[in-house]
Amino acid sequence: MIVIGGDAAGMSAASQARRRLGPGELEILAFERGDFTSYSACGIPYWVGGLVGGPDELIARDPATFRKDHIDVRTGHEVTGINLDARTVTVRDIAAGKDITEGYDVLMYAAGAVPVRPAWADNPASGIFGVQTLGDGAAIEAWLSSFDARDAVVIGGGYIGVEMAEALIRRGLRVTLVERSGQPMSTVDPDMGALVADAVRGLGIELRTGVAVRALETSDDRVRAVVTDDGTIPADVVVLGLGVRPNTALADAAGIPLGDTGGLATDLRQRVTGPDGVVDGVWAAGDCVQVTHLVSGKSLHVPLGTHANKQGRVAGINIGGGYATFPGVIGTAVTKICDLEVARTGLSSKEAEAAGFRFVTATIESTNRAGYFPGAVPMTVKVIAEKDTGLLLGAQIVGRAEAAKRIDAFAIAVWNRMTVVEMTALDLGYAPPFAPVWDPVLIAARKAADKI
Amino acid sequence: MIVIGGDAAGMSAASQARRRLGPGELEILAFERGDFTSYSACGIPYWVGGLVGGPDELIARDPATFRKDHIDVRTGHEVTGINLDARTVTVRDIAAGKDITEGYDVLMYAAGAVPVRPAWADNPASGIFGVQTLGDGAAIEAWLSSFDARDAVVIGGGYIGVEMAEALIRRGLRVTLVERSGQPMSTVDPDMGALVADAVRGLGIELRTGVAVRALETSDDRVRAVVTDDGTIPADVVVLGLGVRPNTALADAAGIPLGDTGGLATDLRQRVTGPDGVVDGVWAAGDCVQVTHLVSGKSLHVPLGTHANKQGRVAGINIGGGYATFPGVIGTAVTKICDLEVARTGLSSKEAEAAGFRFVTATIESTNRAGYFPGAVPMTVKVIAEKDTGLLLGAQIVGRAEAAKRIDAFAIAVWNRMTVVEMTALDLGYAPPFAPVWDPVLIAARKAADKI
Known part of the structure; x- marks a missing residue:
């Protein structure tokens, strides 16, 4: 072998x-x-951000x-x-x-x-990094340690881009996050993306959406700035989060x-x-x-x-002579921006549209714990369901604590082709430190069921 | 109506x-x-424990x-x-x-x-309380505020009993928790119950399992002690958590x-x-x-x-003329003892035995987050599956953070009659702040699948 x-x-x-x-x-x-x-x-942004020790970990x-x-x-x-x-x-x-x-x-x-690299990114100057291998992580570390870098530009507002932007702000740099589409994390719906954008800006990151990069400016073999269709942004370090x-x-x-x-x-x-x-x-x-x-x-x-x-x-x-299968995926993903947790599973509205589904969406606000319990903080949950059958197509969650992993409930419901109506009866864990008496998952399913 | x-x-x-x-x-x-x-x-123990304000909340x-x-x-x-x-x-x-x-x-x-009340509990003396209504909560509050109570005995080691024992220790009382069976929280298997027992004792609660109560000693219309088949325990306040x-x-x-x-x-x-x-x-x-x-x-x-x-x-x-159904339950429950989270769903080993299933169990240790991520703490997950088919029958979780609500993943898998083999392919949320690359839920399913 x-x-x-x-x-x-x-x-x-x-x-x-x-x-x-x-x-x-x-x-x-x-x-x-x-x-x-x-x-x-996946741990590289946390290493760069100083949350995790060296590459050995x-x-x-x-x-x-x-x-x-x-x-x-x-x-x-x-x-x-x-x-x-x-x-x-x-x-x-x-x-x-x-x-x-x-x-x-x-x-x-x-x-x-292999990382996606547009023509403008094909530049041998130093200070330009991907985030794919431990070698990339080590190179960023070495670069940031070698001089007093002040301006960072992260190009690409997906998971890695947002995580790296946060890591660099933790390191004390001025950070601009440039995203070509209208929102960071375009894998969630625009209304949920707006909550992510607020959190990114709340960290002090300069978020520039709807902005396309044209070129990297370099001199003395070092990157100096990022040229976009909406101005030039100074850069001592450029991180490329353009997907793979x-x-x-x-x-x-x-x-x-x-x-x-x-x-x-x-x-x-x-x-x-x-x-x-x-x-x-x-x-x-x-x-x-x-x-x-x-x-x-x-x-x-x-x-x-x-x-x-x-x-x-x-x-x-x-x-090895055994038997096992991998049937496929349902698009589950979670991430964290400072204390903002973001999660999605199944299809987003755009994906449901593209797949040809006729669907309804329902968005609710609830809390991670019983409203009266210490540490209760808000959470937004959005559910996407087929209009005629109530089939759960997808869900998205944005919250401040104990929010993102609730996506697993939706993921397993999607996996099992549950309807939102059936979901309203689910026997989920309830106690005041863990959930309101109706878990946010159930409240969202209930609201979607009301629209079927 | x-x-x-x-x-x-x-x-x-x-x-x-x-x-x-x-x-x-x-x-x-x-x-x-x-x-x-x-x-x-469900909030009464937190009110008595001072985590939550008055009854209005x-x-x-x-x-x-x-x-x-x-x-x-x-x-x-x-x-x-x-x-x-x-x-x-x-x-x-x-x-x-x-x-x-x-x-x-x-x-x-x-x-x-209505609360279960054995003959010995039918006692008009003051200082003896149930934990069922807000009135009960107010009565306990008033009693504890009226004099310098020092010794509390909680009778019954189920969810409410354990929660009340913790509440009373938070109030500074000496607390003994008396449970007739061999473990607290007999809704989980003995090996998981042992972890709960350790946590209860770790709080400074005197845990007495396998001990039956015979009588309450009273004088001057006040409770003074609990008489058990293994000695007499002084008591200024007795809380009855004997079920309903x-x-x-x-x-x-x-x-x-x-x-x-x-x-x-x-x-x-x-x-x-x-x-x-x-x-x-x-x-x-x-x-x-x-x-x-x-x-x-x-x-x-x-x-x-x-x-x-x-x-x-x-x-x-x-x-109201609509249509809705409640199909049943699958026995999901969660609770917290200090920072120990306990959860269960489906059938315990004893219940699976009683129902006539032939089953295997698998227990694993993992962590709530990627092992290298700050805040990663251990979690024990036990899975019970039908031996011949791999049908998931139940699961139990004991952990220190972000553990208990993972039971919802098992609950929805049980609800949908998934096998542990199919569960190993589930697309659950992964990112270092939220889970190891194999979520503990999946590791447990994998270990059980290996036994089918």
């Missing part, structure tokens, strides 16, 4: 395969271009630990070619500068994603078919599939694959560590 | 009926024996507010008889000491529950049939039913009814405000 990519998906697959097959039954060789394995890229399992399990991890090794017919891969030992060829019976493709796309160039070059979204398509067991069915011996998982959205039925690219871990586990169980 | 009982169930029914039928279409008359309407009895809606909606609430009025044939009730105006008779088309029976039973004496006397548990049986729409079908014109909701446990299929008496509110709402919608 050869694993391409030593992060969550690839190493979960390796570990699960190893649990089922001993070293005498299956050799496992994993190639990782970078220096680290199985790390939490973000590494779940290091290469030495895998080697104890007889998983031969080689960091600093980049796979440069796949020969499907010969069942071999060509690998560059980056430090030694030499290539080797290794044969496989099972190829686990887990090459992750599946890292499938290697697969594509080898003739492995790609899915509609540019990611690898797989079956339920994470075997790579193409127009002619399963690609023999090739498995894939993580940020390089596309997934099915279980509500819209559409293929999507959803690069999230939680999916990568699950898909890797599923692939590894199957490779 | 006549409502018997002015708390959550009765007043929810009245409000919902009024939303659908105006004063010209339906007269609503509600009789409440006590002085308050629609209050949170615990009242969701007072009689004046209901009267504005043309709901004629009469507090201090006790219904003393029901004549099903004549469709009348006899009501005692307690202050005036006179009886009146009122006719009805629709009778909403929401008389709540449905308050159905009035219904029984009127010839309304009772269910197996002693509570009123209803159909899905909250119409009272008996062996001969629906009892014409009589509805019931709240702590006086029995409910169906959707996993075991058994009838149970589950006195909880959250069910009372839902059932009352369902009854009121139906009385």
